[in-house]
Amino acid sequence: MQEDRRALRLFVALVGGYSVSAYGTYLNLVALSLFTWHLTGSAFTTGVIMALRLTCGFLGGLVAGRIAVAGRTAMIGSDIAQAAAMVALVIWPSLAVLCAVAVVMGVGNTFFAVALRSSVPRMVGQHQRTKANGYLVTGRSIGTVLGFVSAGVLIPAAGYDAAFLVNAASFVVCAATLAALPLGTTTPEPSRPSAPIGTLKLLRTLPACFLGMFAVRGADALGSASHNVALPIFTPAPAFMSQFWTAWAIGAFSAHHVVSRWVERRGSPPGERAFAIGTCVMSLAFFTAFTGLPAVGLVVVVFAAGLADGLTEISYVSRLQTLPEELRGRAFGVSASVEAGGFAIGMLIAAGLLEALPPPAVVGLLHGAALVTAGTLLLISTTLRRT
CATH class of the missing domain: 1.20.1250.20 (MFS general substrate transporter like domains)
Structure with missing residues (x-):
């Protein structure tokens, strides 16, 4: 102890x-x-x-x-x-x-x-x-x-x-x-060295729930790119930007305390279902933040987005860390590529769409993709749990 x-x-x-x-x-x-x-x-x-x-x-x-x-x-x-x-x-x-x-x-x-x-x-x-x-x-x-x-x-x-x-x-x-x-x-040396695991072999080895979480994580990065690109166009005022990111940070900061209470009551960290629900809440909250809310309403929904963002990050990383040593590093590497790729593609798509559509529509479309992907994972996970 x-x-x-x-x-x-x-x-x-x-x-x-x-x-x-x-x-x-x-x-x-x-x-x-x-x-x-x-x-x-x-x-x-x-x-x-x-x-x-x-x-x-x-x-x-x-x-x-x-x-x-x-x-x-x-x-x-x-x-x-x-x-x-x-x-x-x-x-x-x-x-x-x-x-x-x-x-x-x-x-x-x-x-x-x-x-x-x-x-x-x-x-x-x-x-x-x-x-x-x-x-x-x-x-x-x-x-x-x-x-x-x-x-x-x-x-x-x-x-x-x-x-x-x-x-x-x-x-x-x-x-x-x-x-x-x-x-x-440092990873301890294995008693018998194994051959390096390639990306395709890793994806075939991992359980389906991890592949679903990778997909949600990529869609999440796609949506995150949209509000990062659209925010200065929606309201370029420094006070709004400061208020937005401060409320998000306080929410993300609070996620640690929420997850700690979860572990105390249930004995284990949030799993795939909580991860999917958190992603849905985050996407809905970020879209709502672009609907012209008053200052108090904006702070509340962005706080909720930050809280859900922190919860999904903790549950996602904790889940991947349950993998064996020989798979864990490669899995996090694939995850990093999925997140970086999703964010890059999201920035390109958002920048192009903003030439023709207002910021709320662009954020709604890309966060909608994250919402659908996370909702699909939640539906599959809930169905498997019941059966």
């Missing part, structure tokens, strides 16, 4: 470093897109750089499972590579370096996420993985909001170089935290 508490305390310290890294990542998302526009003056080039980053994240997911077994080494290496890329952009600000940075950031972020998610059961034990995932969602939510909010202050006041250096420093802080904490992250 005492050893479990110590492992969880060490993991909470790691979440602190991860939150700093998440802050830098979301600050960078704003700064890098604005800097690309400033450097090239081309909306097309700006879109290409964003697409390059997402594409590399998708491709990185296909191989990330193979390096996830390295655990701490993979995460520290990803952080150092991303920090070096940001420093290089400050020293040599050019289109060629910008493209290289997009590649490193896309691959590095995916490698880090896959290695971290795969390592959670080894760090804190299977019985504490849901609580640890809740801490990760909380830390990421705080970093997301602070990154988005501070970008509007830091960039005008200190410039792009300062934003890039702050981002680099955030990666160094996370890497140093990982290096300092005595957490077990």
Whole structure:
């Protein structure tokens, strides 16, 4: 028991470093897109750089499972590579370096996420993985909001170089935290080495429920891209944006407490049905947020979207972490590719549709796809449970 508490305390310290890294990542998302526009003056080039980053994240997911077994080494290496890329952009600000940075950031972020998610059961034990995932969602939510909010202050006041250096420093802080904490992250060597599992073989090996969750996760990313693209067009006012993302973050933060209560009462984390229901609630809430609600109503529905978002993240990751060691890393790699691919496709579709349709219609269409996919999984899961 005492050893479990110590492992969880060490993991909470790691979440602190991860939150700093998440802050830098979301600050960078704003700064890098604005800097690309400033450097090239081309909306097309700006879109290409964003697409390059997402594409590399998708491709990185296909191989990330193979390096996830390295655990701490993979995460520290990803952080150092991303920090070096940001420093290089400050020293040599050019289109060629910008493209290289997009590649490193896309691959590095995916490698880090896959290695971290795969390592959670080894760090804190299977019985504490849901609580640890809740801490990760909380830390990421705080970093997301602070990154988005501070970008509007830091960039005008200190410039792009300062934003890039702050981002680099955030990666160094996370890497140093990982290096300092005595957490077990490396997969133990098997008694008999097995042949590497390819993506197609993995998909044939996994139970059908995991494939359904992958599909819902991809549709969820498609819908998330729509409200990210449509939000500044729907209402470009900074106060609205701040209110929107703050309410979302508070909801995501609260998800950890809801899941903790769930585990206390039921003895196990939320499963596929809760994951599907949470995705449906999230999609409906995000669409409702674009219907012109008053301020109080907006805060309530976006809070609900954040709460459902956090709940689905915790239940999804906790479910994948029940897989055996030889499958877990590859499964998270495939998941990362599905999420990156869904988000990239969603951004392209949303940007095209916004040329002809208003933001509420575009958000409704793409979140509707997530709603239908999650509803199908819920129907199948409920039917199988009854039979």
